[in-house]
Amino acid sequence: MDRVTRVLCGRLLTMTDSEPDGAQIIEIAGGRVARVRPADGFAPDSDGALVDLSRWTVLPGLIDAHSHLGLDVMAGNEALQATAPDHVLALRSASRGAINLRRGITTMRLVGEKNFIDVPLRQMFEDGTLPGPRLVTATRGIRPSNGHGATAVVADGVEGVTRAVRENLRHGADHIKLFVTGGVATPGIDPVVPCFDREEIAAAVEVAHRAGKTVCAHAYGGQGVDDCLDAGVDHIEHGIYMAPRQFDRIAELGRWLVGTLGVFLTQPGPAEDPSWSPDVREKFLRAREATAGSVAEAKRAGVKLALGTDAIHGGIAEEAIFAASAGLSRREALAAITHNAAQACGLEGEAGIIVPGAAADLIAIDGDPRDDLRALRSVRHVMKGGKTVDAIGY
Numbered sequence: 040m041d042r043v044t045r046v047l048c049g050r051l052l053t054m055t056d057s058e059p060d061g062a063q064i065i066e067i068a069g070g071r072v073a074r075v076r077p078a079d080g081f082a083p084d085s086d087g088a089l090v091d092l093s094r095w096t097v098l099p100g101l102i103d104a105h106s107h108l109g110l111d112v113m114a115g116n117e118a119l120q121a122t123a124p125d126h127v128l129a130l131r132s133a134s135r136g137a138i139n140l141r142r143g144i145t146t147m148r149l150v151g152e153k154n155f156i157d158v159p160l161r162q163m164f165e166d167g168t169l170p171g172p173r174l175v176t177a178t179r180g181i182r183p184s185n186g187h188g189a190t191a192v193v194a195d196g197v198e199g200v201t202r203a204v205r206e207n208l209r210h211g212a213d214h215i216k217l218f219v220t221g222g223v224a225t226p227g228i229d230p231v232v233p234c235f236d237r238e239e240i241a242a243a244v245e246v247a248h249r250a251g252k253t254v255c256a257h258a259y260g261g262q263g264v265d266d267c268l269d270a271g272v273d274h275i276e277h278g279i280y281m282a283p284r285q286f287d288r289i290a291e292l293g294r295w296l297v298g299t300l301g302v303f304l305t306q307p308g309p310a311e312d313p314s315w316s317p318d319v320r321e322k323f324l325r326a327r328e329a330t331a332g333s334v335a336e337a338k339r340a341g342v343k344l345a346l347g348t349d350a351i352h353g354g355i356a357e358e359a360i361f362a363a364s365a366g367l368s369r370r371e372a373l374a375a376i377t378h379n380a381a382q383a384c385g386l387e388g389e390a391g392i393i394v395p396g397a398a399a400d401l402i403a404i405d406g407d408p409r410d411d412l413r414a415l416r417s418v419r420h421v422m423k424g425g426k427t428v429d430a431i432g433y
């Protein structure tokens with residue numbers, strides 16, 4: 040029998056459809072939630088370990104649904120960062136894993152890393168060799184010769200794309216990432232210009248789906264988004280320049296939009312950072328204008344939405360705060376970094392929710408995010424797989 044850990048919660052936000060009132064006990068065994076019950080009549084001297092979080096609100100560990108451990112968008116020009124040798128990128132990635140975890144991010148969905156550096160990190164974070172979140176990773180992002188993506192591998196034509204997808208799967212990719220349209224952070228490429236063609240996208244989807252894996256596409260808008268939806272791409276990343284009909288179509292098809300708000304809305308941000316080229320800074324400014332409206336459109340159309348920082352490490356709380364200022368309810372904004380984000384990661388029932396059977400990934404914060412999302416900034420305690428992570432000092 041596994042020893043039971045009991046977590047005493049001042050308030051509990053399970054992210055299920057019915058939230059409990061008053062203090063609660065979460066019982067954890069084998070790294071998973073075994074039971075949730077009211078704390079009435081709780082005897083602290085009963086068997087097993089007690090984690091006292093009675094001063095705080097406990098909720099599921101947060102999920103950053105779009106990030107890159109090898110990059111830090113707030114550290115300046117990414118193309119330059121990506122020229123570092125692999126051992127330097129690996130050390131930076133490991134250090135950022137710890138930062139994310141200690142800020143309450145217990146799961147990260149990675150959407151493009153260089154040379155499979157992320158694969159051993161996923162294992163080391165999982166077995167506790169290094170502190171870091173659960174990783175759901177695309178391994179290498181895949182881009183065409185004329186496309187965007189600082190750390191991506193280049194693949195052209197149906198044959199080239201097919202091979203790149205297969206290599207990623209062979210190395211253990213959890214999902215596949217295509218850079219379909221141009222991007223903001225690459226000089227000289229407009230973010231709505233399609234770079235992969237429809238046949239290349241369809242080839243990637245066919246190989247991935249046959250292997251039981253999803254495909255996500257970096258796609259801001261325009262023809263590239265239509266091509267992705269036609270070809271069966273599961274997740275559209277960014278999507279801020281999509282037309283209203285494209286939001287409607289994503290909703291109708293039940294596909295996902297993974298928004299990245301902070302990378303554009305944070306001020307000062309890349310638009311204000313002189314290490315980026317002037318045309319890139321101009322594109323960051325234009326994207327800032329479109330970002331809030333895209334969240335409102337997603338809500339209007341009823342699109343399934345998850346949020347990610349795009350490599351602002353530890354900054355997922357700000358995504359929810361930006362989403363709420365753009366029109367989501369606080370509950371919807373919270374879901375986009377917990378329950379919805381888990382679904383987008385393929386971890387429904389496993390992460391982003393506190394129910395029996397789920398991984399015991401949880402955080403304790405000051406205040407109640409149902410009243411004020413800024414409470415998410417004050418993470419006081421983090422548990423991943425039922426084990427306490429040192430949250431202090433980061």
Ligand SMILES: [Zn+2]
Nearest residue numbers: 105106150349
């Ligand atoms: Zn990205």
